Amino acid sequence: MKIRILILALSLLPFVAFSQKTIVPGSQDIKTSYLKPGKSQYTVYYVKDTSWAKQGSMTYDISFSDNKLNLFYKYTEKDNKWTTLRTSIADAKTLQSISYKSEGQKSKLELNFGETIKGNYYSKKDKKDKLLNLQPKGKFVDFNLAEHMFTTLPLDVGYKAVIPEFYYDNNSDILISNYIIKEVKSYVYHSPRTGKHETWLATVLEQSTGAIYNYVIDKKDRRLWQREMSMGKGMWEICVNEELDYQPIKNMFNREQAVQQITKGNSVIIGRAFAKGSSGKTLGGLVNVSKKQFAPRGTEITLFPSSAYYEEWVSVNKKIKKQGKMPEVPLDPKFGASIKKAKVYDDEGHFEFADLMPGTYVVMASFDFTNSYNYSYVSGYTNYYNYWGYTGSTTNYGSARQSYRDKANIEKQVTIDRDGEKKEVSLKEN
Structure with missing residues (x-):
């Protein structure tokens, strides 16, 4: 994946220009309808020069209820060894904070916001609670909501603002830090899935540390495409949107119809699954002696109705795989409801499916088998002599049998024309 790193050269001054507006909950610039x-979901990388090292993934889940915005955040380390969870609840119109909860490797934190912020901090190391009674000076935005709040602002070329953000650190007395939108300009973001997008590139300075953040925000739907955070010494943390809503398949999967097709009919498909012996190794001088290799007893056979959705899914992924530039499109999560399973019940690959309606079905099998072949080899030579000396020789041949493991992956379409039909099929690897 090649994604441009937006490292900007800025003149960073450790002060806030008095002409810049301050954005706090209830500000007119906040448009929560965005x-x-x-x-x-975002994949998190550490990037230096041209090296991209995956660190993990983070997920945001936004919901609304009772005039409240609920934001759930989850970070998962790349090896799934640990996670960080955060939940923020705020007023759905103003983004005024109501409560906050978090849990990580070392601690748990609960806060309830009001004129005084009350809560509890629990240290997992010390196994101790610490009651909190905090009184930050001035209004602020919950840091967990801030990145999404940026997407609600009237971004435009030259837009600047100051956002006071609240963050509790048990090792610091600082509760509020200013984040300054230093620059906003137009930018074209290239998604490996959906191509070019017209975006705003907002560069933000964390005043207390001098850290730089770059936010790539879609001009049309305000999607946060990418976030970058400077880490010092040329290292950047870059979070890339994985477009969970990406769905290039135009045909929709009809779950109800598919379930009915495999359960409400009177037709049957019976058959045998096997690999042809000639599908194995055919090297010079090798002759396969096994004509059929039956699927072993217990092999799972899969059946599901063919459809415009499935055919398009196959076609789209075939093109994606050929290009080799992006992940293949997963099947609809509901597709599993259309799948019917059977098992080979004997040593000759037999299987059967019942209760099927007329229509076209895809039948699939995958199994390992042992293939064998006879081959000949030179075992030596016989030399001939007469009174005058050497007169010639003949080559002596031996024969042997060799076995090897192979794998069959079989897919076949089977059509039932009328209800009650009994269809026989040979599920074989060609």
Whole structure:
């Protein structure tokens, strides 16, 4: 994956220009209608020069209820060894904070916001609770909501603002830090899945540390495409949107129809699954002696109705695989409801499916088998002599039998024309 790193050269001054507006909950610049319910996922990389090292993934889940915005955040380390969870609840119109919860490797934190912030901090190391009674000076935005709040602002070329963000650190007395939108400009973001997108590139300075953040925000739907955070010494943390809603398949999967097709009919498909012996190794001088290799007893056979959705899914993924530039499109999560399973019940690959309606079905099998062949080899030579000396020789041949493991992957379409039909099929690897 090649994604441009937006490292900008800025003149970073450790002060806030008095002409810049301050954005706090309830500010007129906040347009919460840009925030849409749903889940988004980002892959997190550490990037230096041209090296991209995956660190993990983070997921945001936004929902609305009772005039409240609920934001759930989850970070999962790349090896699934640990996670960080955060939940923020705020007023759906103003983004005024109501509560916050988090849990990580070392601690748990619960906060309830009001004129005084009350809560509890629990250290997993010390196994001790610490009651909190905090009184930050001035209004602020919950840091867990801030990145999504940026997407609600009237971004435009030259837009600048200051956002006070609240963050509790048990090892620090600082509760609020200013984040300054230093620059906004137009940018074209290239998604490996959906191509070019017109975006805003907002560069934000964390005043207390001097850290730089770059946010790539879609001009049309305000999707956060990418976030970058400077880490020092040329290292950047870059979070890339994985477009969970990406769905290039135009035909929709009809779950109800598919389930009915495999359960409400009176037709039967019976057959045998096997690999042809000639499908194995055919090297010079090798002759396969096994004509059929039956699927072993217990082999799982899969059946599901063919459809415009499935055929398009196969076609789209074939093109994607050929290009080799992006992940293949997964099947609809509901597709599993259309799958019917059977097992080979004897040593000759027999299987059967019942209760099927007329229609076209895809039948699939995958199994390992042992293939064998006879081959000949030179075992030596016989030399001939007469009174005058050597007169010639003949080559002596031996024969042997060799076995090897092979794998069969079989897929076949079977059509039932009328209800009650009994269809026989040979599920064989060609």
